Amino acid sequence: MSADVKAGHAIGVAMKRKEDPRFVQGKGHYVDDFSFPGMLFMALVRSPYPHATIKSIDISAAMKVPGVKAVITGKDLEAAGLGWLPTFHGLDKQMVLAIGKVLFQYQEVAAVFAESREAAADGAEQVQVDYDPLPVVADPFASKTDTVLLRPDREQKTNHIYHWEVGDRDRTDQTLAKSAKRVKQRIWFQRCHPAPLEPCGCVAFFDTMGRLQFYVTSQAPHVYRTALSLVTGIPEDRIHVISPDIGGGFGNKVPVYPGYVCAVVGALKLGHPVKWIETRTENLTSTGFARDYHMDVELGATADGKLTAVKVATTADHGAFDCAADPTKYPAGMFGICTGSYDVPVAHAEVDAYFTNKAPGGIAYRCSFRVTEASYAIERTMDVLADELGIDAVELRRKNFVKKEQFPYASALGFTYDSGDYEKTLQKALDTIGYQALLKEQQEKRARGELMGIGFSTFTEVVGAGPSKHFDILGIKMFDSAEIRIHPTGAGIVRAGTKSQGQGHETTWAQIVAEELGLDPQQIMVEEGDTDTAPYGLGTYASRSTPVAGAAIAMAARRIREKARKIAAHLLEVGEADVEWVDYRFQVKGVPAKTVTMKEVAFAAYTNMAQNEPGLEATFYYDPPNMTFPNGTYVAVVDVDRETGEVKVRRFLAVDDCGTIINPMIVEGQVHGGLTEGFAIAFMQEIQYDADGNNLNTNFTDYLVPTAQEAPHWETAQTVTPSPHHPIGAKGVGESPNVGSPAAFVNAVVDALSPLGVRHLEMPVTREKVWRAIREAEAGKGKAART
Amino acid sequence: MNLKYNGQEKVPAPMDAVWAFVRDPDKVGRCLPDVVEVTVHDPQHFDAVVQVAVGPVRGKFKLKFEMTANEATHHVDMKVSGGGFGSAVDLTATADLADGGAGTTLLNWSGEAIARGPVAAVGGRVLDGQAKKLIEQTFATVSQRVRQA
Secondary structure: OOEOOOOOOOOOOOEOOOOHHHHHOOOOOEHHHOOOOOOEEEEEEEOOOOOEEEEEEEOHHHHOOOOEEEEEEHHHHHHOOOOEEEOOOOOOEEEOOOEOEEOOOOOEEEEEEEOOHHHHHHHHHHOEEEEEEOOOOOOHHHHOOOOOOOOOOOOOOOOEEEEEEEEOHHHHHHHHHHOOEEEEEEEEEEEEOOOOOOOOEEEEEEOOOOOEEEEEOOOOHHHHHHHHHHHHOOOHHHEEEEOOEOOOOOOOOOOOOHHHHHHHHHHHHHOOOEEEEOOHHHHHHHOOEEEEEEEEEEEEEOOOOOEEEEEEEEEEEEEOOOOOOOOOOOOOOOHHHHHOOEOOOEEEEEEEEEEOOOOOEEEOOOOOOOHHHHHHHHHHHHHHHHHHHOOOHHHHHHHHEOOHHHOOEEOOOOOEEOOOOHHHHHHHHHHHHOHHHHHHHHHHHHHOOOEEEEEEEEEEOOEOOOOOOOOEEOOEEOOEEEEEEEOOOOOEEEEEOOOOOOOOHHHHHHHHHHHHHOOOHHHEEEEEOEOOOOOOOOOOOOOOHHHHHHHHHHHHHHHHHHHHHHHHHHHHOOOHHHEEEEOOEEEEOOEEEEEEOHHHHHHHHHHOOOOOOOOOEEEEEEOOOOOEOOEEEEEEEEEEOOOOOOEEEEEEEEEEEOEOOOOHHHHHHHHHHHHHHHHHHHHOOOOOEOOOOOEOOOOOOOOOOOOOOOOOOEEEEEOOOOOOOOOOOEOOOOOHHHHHHHHHHHHHHHHHHHHHOOOOOOOOOOHHHHHHHHHHHHHHHOOHHHO | OEEEEEEEEEEOOOHHHHHHHHOOHHHHHOOOOOEEEEEEEEOOEEEEEEEEEEOOEEEEEEEEEEEEEEOOOOEEEEEEEEEEOOEEEEEEEEEEEEEEEOOEEEEEEEEEEEEEOHHHHOOHHHHHHHHHHHHHHHHHHHHHHHHHO
């Protein structure tokens, strides 16, 4: 599925990705590909203890290892005023290297700098740290008791980090009490990890001008520059952040990690470039994890299934530091989207977060800040309600959908949904999958004792953070930006404050410019990730690139078009008011024969501009008026082996409505990738800790990443309901498949097991869990499984 | 990972000889399987370096030993702490001697180990069996060496 694009007509075309020839030939340039003369390598000493006092650190043996140049510890950094790092939303701070004690297993304790990667690793092995173990809190519910105070460094002497709530608690409680039907479900969205194939890493050096050159795998290079300046005191003009090709981010490459600060300190102290590249284990055990939300979900409904109220109370496990990288005013992100696609009269959601002796984080893993947790909570519990009411899960959803004519829809928890046609999207899914035939087949199979399940997820998400009146990170408003320059020949360059990690910006940004200006997208170069050249932007995560930077690009292009109109008027020898933009070119009003192309105007902008300012370029900083609300209907069909508990995902259909589609091939690719991640989360992935605080999933033999062999065949389809407030009507799609799919998978498995009385299973839904649920049900404990 | 073990060795030697052996840190230290180096600081304290291989995790552990003995009850307490390659172990062990009759001595031992880090995570599936084998091997070697002495 691909196509060539002529000048203009660029949006909606499955143009081949401009970046792919580079990637498929192994010519991508990742951070580890950068090397500089005299470069040293850094390795980190990490704590085997989840919670322990550091009695002493002896670096003498490490310094004797051939090639080792220096070792720094928390005390050294503290003396330099660099002991702590602010977390992005400003509620907490994080130790760079452990000071006094360690708070999680694999915490950074010392940094070793050496002439080779091997010598650095050998040196790290020789750093002798004397620990005195402290009691371990590996469970957020145990943390609540404050029996062991984990963070005496904080003013508040409690393990409780924050309480956040939204909605009307009293009215929700009253409504629930009066509701004819009320269901409650405890749901844990397990701790998981984005596990990008390229781990985190950086190269830092001070150039001959004394300027910090910082190559890093960052989803948000400008935020890094500002954060580095604030933390180190280096003036921001003397920091140059370069984020080269990135091998997957998924939210993991948003936070600033301790290793980055250590590498900069090493480069400054030693006068050599310093490279630090994480190992797989370091990535999985110390960088931003996702989810770990324990949610008590309660739905109220009338006897015939009309929702009356939604209530969700959550206990969040943030680990040792609150490094959630959420916008400042949203410690629990966009969790208020937990009323989903449904017209809910009253709702209340609250989150209480706690410290534990686990790795810090709570990042948005392919998710607009806790949207995945919220969507899973409502979509899973809708099935529980359908089961209790004896109503078909599809009918229950249809009955409660926000109707097409209700948009813009003000949700009970404070969002204004921009647009959608949920009924149409659902119907397309039902028709495509052949729902009636599947139901018939299921009935027949059930009669034979076979376990077949059909699971739905009709989610709505909220993306594109965000409007400046609500959203900031470290005080910086969450706008994004674009700068476009059109060259004399009609080729051009667009630079944006975002940073592709596989999303295909080099292609889609060119398509937007080409569409707006009637140019050839093959001759629009896209550059991102260099803070010296790109305009300031907040970066790529939370499906915000197209909603925010994509809008900035369209608006910058329209500014260029306005300038071009003046030149076109000169070329057409008419007044500016007599020039109109028709079919990707300027035309004298009412005279289709008198036209001039943008390519001709571009040449004139440099050669024959008359009284106009020479050149053809524009910059636009876009402050979105609202978020966008992509949505979809996902359907999973599974067969469960009664004897082994094995689940086979026989079919999976994703019908997405992400508004205007810029490149259908890229949308399809995004959906395939996200569904594969959702499949992994639903069936395979969990970062587990034992009661002693040991991380049990430290590598890819214990933390499973599906390949094409394990992943089901993905079927995709679309409906298009443009966003009314976005310049080109696009909503963003990157995270939809990860947000929407886990509930469809789990709902399908629970549906398969429902004849046995099973009402809920926690993710990951492993064979063992399914096998046990079947055995327990068969042993007459079916009711016990219904709690 | 919390691991607990206990066992009994019947040593074919009189209690005085066994007691003298277990009170000698250098001799006890050298009974550790795959021991590379033993450094005795005083009768109560010694360090040992041992080669460890648990599943795919291989390397050297540096361990600190602290022994306290009760002459009257023929009871020994041992505290061991240390680790290597990013892992840590903390171990407590006790040994009680009793007359086994006919010139033999019963050595009753128990131990509790906590393992942390890669050795616990990566080696988790095989650690329990490995640790048990190592401890049993240590006391079996003690028994054998006393007999030879």
